[in-house]
Amino acid sequence: MTPLLEIKNLTSQITREGRPLLNAVSFSLNKSDRLVLKGASGSGKSLLLRSLIFLDPLSSGEVFLNGKLIAPKEVPHYRSQVIYLGQKPSLLEGTVQENFEGPFLFQIHQNKKYDRQIISHYLSIFNLQDSFLNQSAKLLSGGEAQIMALIRALILQPQILLLDEPTASLDKARGDIFEREIIRWVQEATAEEQKRSFIWVTHQKEQALKMGTSFLSL
Amino acid sequence: MILSLTQVAIAGLLIFFSGLLALGLKLKITRSLWIASLRTALQLFMMGFLLQWVFQAESTLVVILMMATMTVVAAFTAAQRSIRHFPGILHNSITAIGFSSWSLILFSSFVIFHIPNWSDPQYIIPLLGMILGNSLNGICLALDRFTEELFSKRDQVDLALSLGATSWEAAKPSLMTAIRIGTLPIINSMMVAGVVSLPGMMTGQLLAGVIPIEAVKYQIVIMFLVATSTFLGTLGVVLLGYHRLFNHWHQFEYWKVGHKK
Known part of the structure; x- marks a missing residue:
C-alpha cells in the first residue's frame, strides 16, 4: 500500500551548535494513522511540521504525497492537502467570517465552495453561536482562535492536519471536544478514495496515549 | 538677471x-x-x-560617466535609507533606478524634446538630475515599506502560504502597500501642482524670464516624466525584492531580512 505521506531524509538548514536541528528524519503516514510526535522542548517538533510543508528551509530531503514526489510548483496544492495549525494560531485581518472566507480567494481553492452550513455545524459542536462569525478575530481568546484555526482548516477539506499542541490554550471541556472531533474526522473517512490522517504534537503523556495510534520521538 | x-x-x-x-x-x-x-x-x-x-x-564618455555616477549615488542612497536590509538590496536599487530613469531620459530626448545630439550634457544631465532626485524619494519609501511590511507581517505571509496561497498571492498585499506608499508623494504633488506650490524648475525658469505658458509646458512634461519614472522604479524595486525574498518552493525567505540597524 502506498503511504499517504512519506518523508525521506529530511534535513533542516537550521542548525544549533553546528548540527542541523533535524537530521535525516524519515517516516511515513498511512491512511487513518494518528501519529503523535514527542520530544523535549527545542528538539525541533514545530520545525519538523513547518519543514514538512516547506515553510522553513531544507538542505535535503524528499516528501511524497500519495506516492507522488512534491516538486516546487506543486507546493500550493500540497499545502492545501496538508494543513498546518501553528501553536499560536495566526489570524487574517477582519472578522472570524473573513478568516473563513479569505483562503477561498486563493487560486488553489477556486473550485471549492464556501459552505455556511458546515461552518454552523462545526460552531455548534464547540457550543459557539453564529454570532461568533461577526467577532473581530483580533479580540478572540487564545482558545477561541485555536478553534477558529481548526474550522478554517477543515472547511478546506485537507487530507492531513499538522497540529502543534492544539489544545494548549483550550479549557478542559473544549479540549476534550477538540480531541474527539479530530479523531472522528479521521475515522469518518471511510470511502476508498477518502484518506485522512494527522500528526499531533503534545507534551502530555495522557493525551499522547488517547490521540495516537503510532508514535515518533525526536 | x-x-x-x-x-x-x-x-x-x-x-x-x-x-x-x-x-x-x-x-x-x-x-x-x-x-x-x-x-x-x-x-x-x-x-x-x-x-x-x-x-x-564635449565628450560622450564624460557625459555617460557623469550620468552613471549620479545614478549609482541615487541608488545607494535609496538602499541605504531602508531600515531593514536583505542581500542584493543595492543591486536591486541600481537596476530599478537605472532602468526607470534612463529609459525615460532616452524616450524624452528622442520622442518628446527631439534633442539633436542625445549626449548633449546641457539637456540630459539636468533632466536626469530632476528625474533621479524625485524618483529616488518614491523608490526609497517603497523599499523601506516593502521590507518592513514583510518583516512585521511574517505571520500573515506564512499563514497564507500554509493555507495554499502561491508566493505571489501571499506577498501581494505587501507589494501593493509598498507601491502605493512609494507613489503617494508624486501623486500628491501633481494633485496640487500650480495650486499650492509652484514647482522648482518652473520658478527658476520664470525668474530667468521665460514666458509663463512656455515654462508651464516644460513643467508638465517634466512632472509626467518624473511620475512615470517614479512609478516604474517603485514597481521595479518591489518586484525585484519579491524575487529575492520568495523562492520557487513558494517559501518566504524571512531569514534574509535583517534586523533594524
Whole structure:
C-alpha cells in the first residue's frame, strides 16, 4: 500500500551548535494513522511540521504525497492537502467570517465552495453561536482562535492536519471536544478514495496515549 | 538677471542671523543649520564647476560617466535609507533606478524634446538630475515599506502560504502597500501642482524670464516624466525584492531580512 505521506531524509538548514536541528528524519503516514510526535522542548517538533510543508528551509530531503514526489510548483496544492495549525494560531485581518472566507480567494481553492452550513455545524459542536462569525478575530481568546484555526482548516477539506499542541490554550471541556472531533474526522473517512490522517504534537503523556495510534520521538 | 556673488552672500546673511536667533533661544539647531547651509553652497558650487567642465569637454564618455555616477549615488542612497536590509538590496536599487530613469531620459530626448545630439550634457544631465532626485524619494519609501511590511507581517505571509496561497498571492498585499506608499508623494504633488506650490524648475525658469505658458509646458512634461519614472522604479524595486525574498518552493525567505540597524 502506498503511504499517504512519506518523508525521506529530511534535513533542516537550521542548525544549533553546528548540527542541523533535524537530521535525516524519515517516516511515513498511512491512511487513518494518528501519529503523535514527542520530544523535549527545542528538539525541533514545530520545525519538523513547518519543514514538512516547506515553510522553513531544507538542505535535503524528499516528501511524497500519495506516492507522488512534491516538486516546487506543486507546493500550493500540497499545502492545501496538508494543513498546518501553528501553536499560536495566526489570524487574517477582519472578522472570524473573513478568516473563513479569505483562503477561498486563493487560486488553489477556486473550485471549492464556501459552505455556511458546515461552518454552523462545526460552531455548534464547540457550543459557539453564529454570532461568533461577526467577532473581530483580533479580540478572540487564545482558545477561541485555536478553534477558529481548526474550522478554517477543515472547511478546506485537507487530507492531513499538522497540529502543534492544539489544545494548549483550550479549557478542559473544549479540549476534550477538540480531541474527539479530530479523531472522528479521521475515522469518518471511510470511502476508498477518502484518506485522512494527522500528526499531533503534545507534551502530555495522557493525551499522547488517547490521540495516537503510532508514535515518533525526536 | 544675472546674480553677483555679493547677492548670494546677502542671502547667506539670512541663514547667519537665523542661526543666531536659534542660538539665543537655545534651540540647539544652530550648528546643523549652519553646516547644512555651508554644505549646500559648497556642493552646488562644486556641481556648477563640474557641469561647466562637462559642458566644455564635449565628450560622450564624460557625459555617460557623469550620468552613471549620479545614478549609482541615487541608488545607494535609496538602499541605504531602508531600515531593514536583505542581500542584493543595492543591486536591486541600481537596476530599478537605472532602468526607470534612463529609459525615460532616452524616450524624452528622442520622442518628446527631439534633442539633436542625445549626449548633449546641457539637456540630459539636468533632466536626469530632476528625474533621479524625485524618483529616488518614491523608490526609497517603497523599499523601506516593502521590507518592513514583510518583516512585521511574517505571520500573515506564512499563514497564507500554509493555507495554499502561491508566493505571489501571499506577498501581494505587501507589494501593493509598498507601491502605493512609494507613489503617494508624486501623486500628491501633481494633485496640487500650480495650486499650492509652484514647482522648482518652473520658478527658476520664470525668474530667468521665460514666458509663463512656455515654462508651464516644460513643467508638465517634466512632472509626467518624473511620475512615470517614479512609478516604474517603485514597481521595479518591489518586484525585484519579491524575487529575492520568495523562492520557487513558494517559501518566504524571512531569514534574509535583517534586523533594524
